Amino acid sequence: MGTEPRLGSKVFYKIGEVSQLTKLPAYVLRFWESEFSFLKPKKSRGNQRLYIQRDIETVLEIKRMLYEEGHTLEGVKRYWVRRGRAASKPLSPKEMAKKLRGDLQAIVKILESNSR
Numbered sequence: 001m002g003t004e005p006r007l008g009s010k011v012f013y014k015i016g017e018v019s020q021l022t023k024l025p026a027y028v029l030r031f032w033e034s035e036f037s038f039l040k041p042k043k044s045r046g047n048q049r050l051y052i053q054r055d056i057e058t059v060l061e062i063k064r065m066l067y068e069e070g071h072t073l074e075g076v077k078r079y080w081v082r083r084g085r086a087a088s089k090p091l092s093p094k095e096m097a098k099k100l101r102g103d104l105q106a107i108v109k110i111l112e113s114n115s116r
Contacts (some may be wrong), residue, residue: 012042012050022059032062035073038080 019026029049033039039058041049051059065071065079 015049018051
């Protein structure tokens with residue numbers, strides 16, 4: 001019985017199993033849930049996180065981008081936004097203002113580079 005869970009052998013995986021599969025501490029998985037709005041495992045009646053295979057594949061993709069490719073958290077978020085996976089929940093006014101400010105700064109840089 002001390003066998004590690006295999007991806008694809010079950011429908012739902014608890015956070016400890018996902019931690020073993022991905023070789024990431026559970027606290028990292030919980031942190032990523034707070035950072036990436038599209039990474040929201042279901043909760044059981046006992047309030048345990050229940051990941052599905054797609055969630056685990058997403059975690060592995062985030063891990064690869066951060067640890068192997070050297071992207072920042074913000075870079076990974078932008079990537080997922082472009083893929084259309086992020087923002088399953090609406091942005092708060094503060095988050096929207098921050099995003100708009102970044103977009104406007106990028107536009108200003110483009111305009112400045114074209115005017116030279």
